Amino acid sequence: MNLEKVVFGFFVMLAATLNFGFFIGDIDDPTVHNRYELYAAVVVNLIATVLKFGDRTQIGAVHLATSLVADLQLIAAAVVLVWATNVSPEGVTPSAMASVVSLSGGALLANLVSVVLLVIETVSYRRR
């Protein structure tokens, strides 16, 4: 067992699960989308991205790319949420919440691709 692989797999999975946890629920209902969960998703995604730095293989490059996409979408979701909460006079309207959740849904897709890549890597490693 390789501790580095454990840490890597852990963060990739955790990023996906946290993302999923935030995403699940009615798309425009603020009460079912916990903002702490979004915060955790952003942080864990950033850590997962840093873990993917410096890998020169093809699969490593795709890993990094998907992670960057997820970061971008989650940060956009967080910014929209902060704007709605702190700046916008209407507060967190259903439409604002819907765009936050849909952005996190995009990030979820990228995270799922990451997980798939992780699985592919593992399987091909076994075969070798």
Place this chain on the structure above:
Amino acid sequence: MSVEEQAPSRAEVRAAVGPQSSEAVFLVLRRMRVPLIVLLTLFAISVLGLTLIPGTNPDGTPWRMGFFDAFYFMSYTATTIGYGELPQAFNDAQRMWVTLSIYLSVIGWAYAIGALLSLVQSRPFRQAIAVTRFQRSVRNLREPFWLMAGHGHTGDMLGTWLDDLGKRFVVVDVRDDAVDALDLGTYTADVPAIVADASTPDVLVQAGLLHPSCVGVLALTDDDEANLAVVMAASVLRPGLQVIARTSSASIKARMEAFGEPIVIDPFDRFGDHFAVSLRAPATEQLADWLTRAPEAPLPQPHDDIRPGPWILYGYGRFGREVTRDLRREGVEVRIIDAGTGLVDEPEGADGAIVGDATRREILDQADISSAVGFIAGTDNDVTNLSLVRAARRANPSLFIVARQNRPENAELFDAMGIDLLLVPTTVVAQEALAHIGAPMLWQFLQLASHQGQQWSAALIDRLVERCGTGSPELWEVSLTDADAPAVVRVLQRHPVVLRDLLRDPLDRESTVEVVCLMVDSFDGSVLAPDDDYVLRAGDRLLLAGRPAGRHSMESTLLVDSSAAYCLSDEPAATGWLWRRLTREDARR
């Protein structure tokens, strides 16, 4: 065992320039993973804590900080900007957490910056940067350049001359100090250089072996094996590329010549040849030496007092054997003295050699030094050579002294001793290489000239000095073709041209430009130092020597129709395309 021990050091050098380390960005990313994650985590914990710790409004009601406020606060605190703008005054619980966060963030930043700085200073990183920069500057070379493997004293000397001639080159050397010296050097052009083992093909490729502008490879390292490896790699990877290699071993030379057609320079062999030419015709050797020197070098002194009487040679090694063979071929008697080691290795040709230490008078007397005309101190040890020179002079002050200087650092000592003819292997190699690089026809000229007699050479030197001065002239080639000399070719279609006319000054027809024609290469053979009445034909190749100003004036004759017409014929010039057409029509009618 010793081979086993040496192997890793070579492998290290190769690994340092392998493709893995070529991109510094990846190295930074990989090495910064842990510091970045630590920084991210500490920051995330601080922000999260701030949102969780209950605060109080000024009116006493409970209040919780939002993510945005917490992020904003931590951003200006963690980066030590300390903006001081707070949404609300903190209560004690929040202050406790902020105190902790400040220390955490300071540790995080200190760690990250420390890691980055140590990475920037680390050897692999600097090497990766150097390799990347080297590859980029080689890739961006647009002018023709030479790939120089090994930048020792030979490379330094040759590099200076190439730079003077406006030629570019790239340096590969295993020694750090050789490459560092380039940065301190005074080359006008930028010289891309890298610390790497040139015997590795990968390194040569990085240094531009496959680059379309690479015109040749110079294998000038101290290591014969490495030079052989360079020759091999060049001829296999880029067949047909000009390769100039240095070696002083006959077996390595033979192995090099098995790969393509490299020009192999053996300093001892070449020196022996020069020596033989000096004996026969000192002026010929003087001419060859002068033409292969750095631009504007003064005319060297002729060795007029060199005589073919009996010579004494001390040190029958590789150098001794070459010189002995060349001298004997000229019919000169050579008496060999050796300490014994050289004779054991290769006794061939050393019959009747005296074994002993030639700094001792009785040994010199045994070789009958009083009847000898010259003495050659040819060991591979400079101190020995100098003491031999002193001993030989004391025994017979009228001797012509030849000495071999092995280490360039000892130049002053040898200078002060007043040696008549000095062999410095590095200089010989540099001059030979320059003769091949400078102008391709020069080498052919030197080969043919070496068979010429004293009077011919002396006359040519006189002509060169009279027309171009005593500084060594610039050498270049001109082909009488449409590409090189369109104006002259057009005149040649109408009437014959003699060399005298070509060398007329386009500003004043009655005077001559500062140029001498050394050789003409035409369809039916080469003519050395053609006289002024030589009739030129289209397609001839000329090797010219002269001052830069003369070259400039001559270029106008070659390219500009009006100048060509003025110099080459008395008829008025038809300069325009239309007028040229009309006059030609007239001529046909």
